[in-house]
Amino acid sequence: MENRVHAMGSENTMEGVKFASETAANTNRRALRDIKNIIGNPHQHLAVSKRGLLEKPAAADPKNQRGFAGHRPVTRKFAATMATQPASAPPAPVGSDRQKRNADTAFHTDMECTKISDDSPLPMLFEMDDLMSSELKEIEMEDSEEVAPDIDSCDAGNSLAVVEYVDELYSFYRKTEDLSCVSPTYMSRQTDINEKMRGILIDWLIEVHYKLELLGETLFLTVNIIDRYLAQENVVRKKLQLVGVTAMLLACKYEEVSVPVVDDLILICDRAYTRADILEMERMIVDTLEFNMSVPTPYCFMRRFLKAAQSDKKMELLSFFIIELSLVSYEMLKFQPSMLAAAAIYTAQCTINGFKSWNKCCELHTRYSEEQLMDCSRMMVELHQGAAHGKLTGVHRKYSTFKYGCAAKSEPAGFLLDA
Template identity: 40%
Template sequence: MQVQARLDENVAGAGPAKAGVAGKGLVAGAGSRRALGDIGNLVGGFNQKATLQGKEADAKQGRPGVLTRRAAAQLAATGPTQAGNPGSHGAAKPRAGGLRPRDASMPVVSQPAAGAEAQPTVGRSMSQLLAARSEAAAGSSRPATEIMRAAPKLVTLPDIDTADAADPLNACDFVADIFSYYKRVEPQMRVAPDYMTRQTDINDKMRSILVDWLVDVHLKFKLMPETLYLTVNLIDRFLEAKQVTRKHLQLVGVTAMLVASKYEEIWAPEVRDFVYISDRAYTRDQILNMEKIMLNTLRFNLTVPSIYNFLSRNYKAAGVAGDKDITHLCSFLVELSMVDYTCLRFPYSMLAAAAIYSAQLAVGAADPFSHALSRHSGYTLEAIQDCAQHLAALWRKAPNSTLAAVFKKYSGEKVNKVALNYDVPAVLLGPQ
């Protein structure tokens, strides 16, 4: 009986609520829910509809909003909006308790006074930030913030990338920052031009013989040009850091080409190919063990600015990327420089600029060192004269040299016989 009485009592209490469905009972009931009054980020509350009394609400004026932390911080800075101020309709009143701790910590950006001149914003681009951090990771002793401050501001260079903007492989939006980074880290990646004096069992002549032989191996395996340039770079950096005996020098060479092939090629030669090409002077295990030693010595740092990087950029700056004779001549000259140990005194970027200048002189170009080439390479004509004359001397000696792999390579039909068809520019030879 008591249970039935309570059920009847509950049914009787539900009657007014049902009647309120057709009217405003639910709205009124919603307004009496005191718990909603504690929600401080509601503007216009649930009671707003009850005050309209059947009139349609203006969507722009009656729409409830959210009091964000930024708006709360601005309210704290400027004070509460006055009731008579236009635009205060529907604005949230600040709570008596003030801002929450996390709201109070939000910075408030002050607006400049009327008539005050806007100060220019001085900052660095995201590309410069990433380049600075990459430079720090590459081995610089300076912190990234100091590198950022010391980094040269971007200068306007002659535009050579607009024509290739539609090709994503050219990375036209980032290529200027990429080569600016290459120029900055190039001094850190260079080897000492006299490092061979610290070797006790090998000399510069043995290095030249090794590189000359690797040019033939590179041609035999039909590898990419980048692989050869990286191979020689790895050899020099390893010989600078480690003492190597005469019998292991060739092992260093084939291992460097194996590592460079894995890095640059789609289909790299296998270890057994290098065992065969070295006439089985070394076993598979010896090559793999030397690979571990080399990578650990170089700290797995294989991404370095090479001559090929600077050549490809300078081709574009000089407008000769489609001229096969000039590009083959440039490759001929820089490969001659790789065999010659004394060329280590020149930076890769300077060798690339001097090679293009010498090649354009040889083919009779009207402007062998244009303004765009000078700006993008970072060198003046006077700065590269010594390097260009050194390349010309190597060029003149090449036909009679005992290290003839490069000369034979560029005497073939596939490269238009550039080593035979062009003479050394007389302006670079100087007095005989």
């Protein structure tokens, strides 16, 4: 009897399991799926509503004027897709009654979203039009800009020419050249020296530079260090020569392979200063300039612009003669290093050719037109005319030698003053 009862209980249990399996298969869901998730069941305070994370209620959305709760914004792609698709009946829901109600709700939701997108303008329409128009303007500006001719193809095999990034290098020089400039009126703040004393100092340093056979970069950096230091510190006249020789020592340490010793500089100054004086002045200069010696000088631009002008040796020497005359003149401090270099080459071309000469290649690489260079060039012509006269003739004597091609003996381009 007991065995029979157990057998009946087992059969009832197996039938219950079989019924549950068939029910789950017919409803297309797993058993126990809707436990505590029945419609109308009180929401648990620890439960997380995924729908609440994605949608906002109708009251929280001020733009939802139709009363539709929680619809997402319609994208342009979705609206275009819905507009091209033919209207179709809602898909036949399969499953329980609750799944049928959810499917009907989803269909009506999609239809209402489509209706809203048809009645109202697409979102971000004006913003997209403005963005596209601005992009078209940028493209037109890029197309209108002229590309500078390639002047580096001949140096493709020269690793020292750094053809790969030479354009970026000079673009950086143009952006930072203001850091190397000083106020053209800084001498008014000096109490014991003036611009004439500065000219005498630099004219003397050009001769020292020539006697020591130093690099061209050293001379231009020396003058730059002197001007930047005098623009910040008040110097008495008996210390001005000390500032000059110390600036040349610093420039040599930065540019030269073989640096002159301090004792040689003492002899050059006729023992007016001691070794301790030079070392102390060196400390003061680097402290004032904050050890910043990496500044673009006119020499940096001269090499690049001469290459763009396809210059020969004669034009190169004449250009350097003109720009070294500009180093001595205090009035030329109002021009940037790149303009000084471009104007010197332009003036040299006019001097050699006897007429105005400035082609498109030079204009694109220097970024200066002939009109922009005219004021600076006229001042250079005046300096050329008076180079052989007066007290400051060091540059003229230097470039009157055969080593420098007797460039100083060229006839100045006086016709530029009449233009």
